[in-house]
Amino acid sequence: MEREQSPDREQSPDALAARRSDLLMSARASRAKRVVAFAGQSLLFLLTSSSAIVVLFIFYFIFKDALPFFQLRSLGEFLGSNRWYPTASPPEFGSLAIFLGTGLVTLGSIVLAVPLGVSAAVCLSDILPFGLRQAVKPVIEILAAIPSVAYGFFALVVFAPLLQESGGRLLSVAVWLVGVPICGLIVIVLSESVAARLPSEQRAGGRIVAMLLLGVLTVWGLYRASRGAAGLEIVSGTNALNVSIILGIMALPTVVSVSEDALQAVGRELREGSYALGATRAETILRVVIPAAGSGILAAVILGIMRVIGETMVVWMASGNAAQIPDPWYNFLEPIRTLTATIAGDMGEADHVTGSARYHVLFAMALSLLAISFACNLASEWVVRVQRKKLKG
Amino acid sequence: MRRGRLLGGSLAALILCAFAGLLTPTLAQEAIVIDGSTTVGPIAKAFAEHYMAAHPEINITVSESGSGNGAKSLINGTCHIADMSRFMKDAEFSAAVKKGVLPVAHVVAVDGIAMIVHRSNPVQNLTLEQTRGIYLGQYTDWSQLGGPNQKIVVVSRDTNSGTYETFEQLVMQKQKMAEGVEYLGSNGAVRQKVQSTPTAIGYVGLGFIDRTVKALTVEGIAPGQETVASGRYPIARPLFMFTDGYPRLGTPLHAFITMHLSLRGQEIIEAIGFVPVTSY
Numbered sequence: 281m282e283r284e285q286s287p288d289r290e291q292s293p294d295a296l297a298a299r300r301s302d303l304l305m306s307a308r309a310s311r312a313k314r315v316v317a318f319a320g321q322s323l324l325f326l327l328t329s330s331s332a333i334v335v336l337f338i339f340y341f342i343f344k345d346a347l348p349f350f351q352l353r354s355l356g357e358f359l360g361s362n363r364w365y366p367t368a369s370p371p372e373f374g375s376l377a378i379f380l381g382t383g384l385v386t387l388g389s390i391v392l393a394v395p396l397g398v399s400a401a402v403c404l405s406d407i408l409p410f411g412l413r414q415a416v417k418p419v420i421e422i423l424a425a426i427p428s429v430a431y432g433f434f435a436l437v438v439f440a441p442l443l444q445e446s447g448g449r450l451l452s453v454a455v456w457l458v459g460v461p462i463c464g465l466i467v468i469v470l471s472e473s474v475a476a477r478l479p480s481e482q483r484a485g486g487r488i489v490a491m492l493l494l495g496v497l498t499v500w501g502l503y504r505a506s507r508g509a510a511g512l513e514i515v516s517g518t519n520a521l522n523v524s525i526i527l528g529i530m531a532l533p534t535v536v537s538v539s540e541d542a543l544q545a546v547g548r549e550l551r552e553g554s555y556a557l558g559a560t561r562a563e564t565i566l567r568v569v570i571p572a573a574g575s576g577i578l579a580a581v582i583l584g585i586m587r588v589i590g591e592t593m594v595v596w597m598a599s600g601n602a603a604q605i606p607d608p609w610y611n612f613l614e615p616i617r618t619l620t621a622t623i624a625g626d627m628g629e630a631d632h633v634t635g636s637a638r639y640h641v642l643f644a645m646a647l648s649l650l651a652i653s654f655a656c657n658l659a660s661e662w663v664v665r666v667q668r669k670k671l672k673g
Numbered sequence: 674m675r676r677g678r679l680l681g682g683s684l685a686a687l688i689l690c691a692f693a694g695l696l697t698p699t700l701a702q703e704a705i706v707i708d709g710s711t712t713v714g715p716i717a718k719a720f721a722e723h724y725m726a727a728h729p730e731i732n733i734t735v736s737e738s739g740s741g742n743g744a745k746s747l748i749n750g751t752c753h754i755a756d757m758s759r760f761m762k763d764a765e766f767s768a769a770v771k772k773g774v775l776p777v778a779h780v781v782a783v784d785g786i787a788m789i790v791h792r793s794n795p796v797q798n799l800t801l802e803q804t805r806g807i808y809l810g811q812y813t814d815w816s817q818l819g820g821p822n823q824k825i826v827v828v829s830r831d832t833n834s835g836t837y838e839t840f841e842q843l844v845m846q847k848q849k850m851a852e853g854v855e856y857l858g859s860n861g862a863v864r865q866k867v868q869s870t871p872t873a874i875g876y877v878g879l880g881f882i883d884r885t886v887k888a889l890t891v892e893g894i895a896p897g898q899e900t901v902a903s904g905r906y907p908i909a910r911p912l913f914m915f916t917d918g919y920p921r922l923g924t925p926l927h928a929f930i931t932m933h934l935s936l937r938g939q940e941i942i943e944a945i946g947f948v949p950v951t952s953y
Contacts, residue, residue, distance in 0.1 A: 365849050367832045367841065377852070436862065441869035515872060516826040518855060596858055601831065604852035615855045625831045625858060 339650070346647040349373075349640035358644060364603035364617070366626060366638045373641045377605045379648070381520070381616035382589060385599065388524025388612055389531055389588045394581050395462065396528075397535030401577075404536070405543035406565050417537065424533035432597035435526045440517030440598060447514035447613075452506035459505065463498040470494055514613050518600040521612040526594050531584035538583055542576020543569060575667040582660040586653050592620040601625065619645045703925055704732045709743020709756030712835025713912045716781060717756050719941045720932050724925075731925050747915055748774055753926055755915040758784070758835060759842075776915045781933040782947040784839055785879040785901030785909040789864065789886040791871045796820040798890045801907055804844050807874060810851025815872065828866050828875035831856045840876055843908050860946060876908075880946030901948045912947065 305313070349358070353373055361374025400420070404413050443450065471490035478486040514521075546569050554564040570577070595601075600615020603622075607614070623642045707717045714737035721733035735756075738746075743755035744765045750772075761769070761776055769776050788804060790796060796818055799807075806812045807827055816822045829850060830837040841847065857863045863875040868885045879896055882888045888896055892907050900906040920926040932938040939949035 362852070367837075368849050369847065437865060437869070440866075444870060515824045516855065516870060518866065597862065601856035602853050615853070617856075625833055625856065627833075 342643055342646050342650060345640055345643035347640075349637055349644040352637040352640065358641070362603065362605050364622075366641065371638060373637060375619075375622075375641070375645065377603045378617050378619055378622055378645070380605055380609065381599070381603075382618040382620070384520050384606070384610070384612070384616055385523050385527060385595065385618055386585060386588050388520060389527035390581070390585055392525060392528030393531040393535050393584050393588075397532050397580070397584065398539055398577055400532075400536045401540040401543055401580075402565060402570065404540050406561075406569060417540070420536050421533050423529065428530065428591060428593040429597075431526050431530055432594040435522055435594055435598035436518065439522055439526065443514050443517040443519075443522055447517070448510045448512045451509035451512060455502060455506040455509050459498075459502045463502065467491060467494040467498055512613065516600060516613075516615055518598050518615055519613050520599065520606065520616045523595050523599040523616075524612065526598065527588045527591055530591060530594070531587045534587050535580045535584040538580035539573070539577040542573040542580065545576065546572045575664040578663050578667075579660050582656050586656055589649065589652060590620060592624050596621040596624050619649055703730065704734070705754065705926055705929060706746075706752040707733065707735045707754045707756060707914075708738055708746040708752040709736075709754075710740040710758040710835065710912075711737040711833075712758040712784060712838060713756035713781070713914065714835075715945050716912070716933075716942060716947065717754070717914070719945060720929060720938065723937065723941060724929055724932065728925065733929070744769075744776075744915070747776065747917060748772055750774065750917075753916065754930065757913045757915060758838065758910070760913065761915065774917045776917065777919050779914045779916065779930050779933075780911045780950055781914050782912045782942045782949060783901050783904075783909055784835075784912050784947050785896055785906055786836060786840055786843070786876050787879055787882050787896040788874060788876050788889040788891060788908075789867050789882065790874050790889060791867060792885070792887050793871055794820060794887060796889065798893055800892055801844060804891065805846070805848070808845060808850045808854060809848060810853065823872045826870050826873040827851070827854045828863055828870075828873050829854050829856050830860070830863060830876070831858050836860065836876070836878055839910060840908070843910060878946035879948055880943060898948050902950060909948075911950075 357373060358375050359379070360376060361372065362377035362380075363372040363374040364378060365372040404417055408416065468491070471487050471494055474490040475483045475487035550568055550572055551564055554568040555561075559567070595618045599618060599621060601617045601621055602615040603617045604614065606612075606616060623645055626638070626642055705721075707721070709717075714735060717735045721735055725731060725733055736752075737756075740755075740757040740759055743752070743757055744761055746752040747755035748765065748769045755776075760778065766776060788799060794815070796815065799818065803812065803818060807818075807825060808829065810827075812818055813825055814822065815825055827850075830840070855866075857866055857875075860877040860881040863877050864881050864883070864886055867873045867875045879898075879901060882896065890896075894900050894906050896906050896908075901909045914930060916926065916930055920930055933942060933949065934951055939951060942949045
């Protein structure tokens with residue numbers, strides 16, 4: 281370096297200028313470079329923002345086509361009546377039953393998918409050995425790769441007849457399969473909390489008594505429930521139950537893999553800290569890992585809900601599409617109709633040239649779906665923020 | 674900066690050009706424009722496909738905007754053929770004549786709808802009245818119709834389909850179906866549902882009857898090619914294509930509108946599930 285620098289000083293100004301022009305950019309080249317950089321940046325920005333723009337456009341167009349419905353008809357008819365006769369003259373567009381159908385199916389599949397999915401995620405992340413996990417997780421994720429029309433076909437051709445032929449027996453077995461682990465956990469937790477309130481010398485005895493009492497009660501309840509289920513006769517296999525189960529299975533991979541990621545993200549430190557304090561594995565999982573991953577698990581649940589609400593093909597094929605409010609409303613054995621299936625099923629005939637109410641009502645439904653998923657998103661954001669604040673504080 | 678704007682400008686120009694290219698119709702030597710009923714639409718589409726395969730120089734477009742819109746288009750001179758699942762109404766006819774359009778009806782096929790039940794169902798026959806009663810929710814149990822003591826699962830096609838439209842017109846007579854009626858998206862799905870549900874009743878186009886389900890007689894008449902074509906079977910109706918006057922012989926339009934009389938045309942009609950007016 282020094283040997284090179286010293287002759288520099290002795291060089292003539294001309295040589296120096298020539299040398300500098302090698303090192304420095306001309307104003308022109310510099311401008312060109314900046315323009316290229318700017319173009320590249322703006323292209324990337326355009327690509328990134330295009331997805332946001334697409335969303336805005338979707339909002340705009342759905343809103344634009346939904347609004348005329350409320351001018352042509354009324355919001356009261358839309359949400360207040362359950363008479364859905366779009367082709368009759370005069371037509372009726374009461375969508376209450378359809379909203380309820382979407383709600384019912386979502387509820388049913390979430391009841392199935394969330395406990396199953398979250399416990400599978402806990403099992404995958406904290407209980408199974410690493411090698412087995414690497415094998416099992418991809419298998420669960422394959423469920424997400426099956427096209428929904430295949431699920432729908434299965435629901436219509438295989439599952440619906442199965443429900444009709446031996447629905448009662450299947451249900452009573454399912455009551456035991458689902459009831460035993462869930463009720464077992466509840467009994468243990470309840471009796472623990474009962475025992476914790478007793479003075480310490482009675483604690484052990486109290487726990488056993490409470491467990492026995494609750495256990496007998498639960499077994500009796502489950503027995504009654506399974507007897508009741510066995511007596512059920514499923515007249516039509518294309519009903520809310522069928523679709524709920526299939527949609528629950530479809531939502532499983534989302535719930536499992538997102539909540540498993542959340543559980544993984546909790547990290548070693550917390551787990552080892554908990555073990556170091558003398559907590560057992562169960563205590564660590566229940567009291568430390570799951571609460572710490574709570575927001576992630578909730579995000580998983582909400583993603584699962586959105587998957588279920590938006591699913592179209594399965595419900596269109598296997599829900600029966602009857603625009604009725606089941607009697608009683610929680611009767612899962614009745615056929616129902618959902619928003620998505622209605623949009624898919626009525627789009628073709630709806631006259632978009634003249635813009636009839638029948639066309640706009642579908643957009644009103646799409647708008648409602650959009651609003652629901654928007655609300656879900658906002659809710660999850662809010663919960664995550666609250667959770668973060670709680671963890672910090 | 675300037676170059677960036679230039680780039681954007683040229684990009685926009687490019688996109689505009691692409692759109693313009695899409696919007697400019699490719700000028701075919703001859704075109705046949707078809708509009709109208711969603712029931713007849715599939716026939717027109719299949720015919721068009723078949724015809725264009727043999728005559729690629731002729732461009733046929735088929736839209737399905739409903740019988741009423743088809744008639745409107747014919748009257749306004751925006752289509753050559755109006756597909757209609759009903760005959761023209763008086764008002765449409767006189768409006769057409771006033772505009773100098775003389776609607777000529779061509780019956781291309783007959784649409785018959787069969788009531789199907791599970792093979793184990795002992796019920797053999799329904800009257801039209803009973804059929805309507807089932808879909809209105811007046812009959813809810815097979816025992817009311819001479820069958821076993823089981824609840825009826827009522828299956829309908831979706832309100833989108835021409836089959837539904839026909840059924841609504843011929844059986845329901847514009848009365849509203851009960852709320853508990855299940856809707857399925859295709860004739861095949863209805864048959865599948867009935868085949869696997871012992872207590873179900875459904876309706877399908879004539880072409881979808883097979884041995885996996887039992888087709889009921891209606892008013893004592895079994896659904897079939899012959900009974901439908903002759904009009905003895907009650908749930909049947911002719912399907913029309915209307916043209917402005919009879920097309921000049923030898924024109925592509927003439928060839929198209931007479932295709933249902935050819936052997937291939939009849940096969941196409943049967944494949945879609947309708948009954949040809951001629952028997953080959």
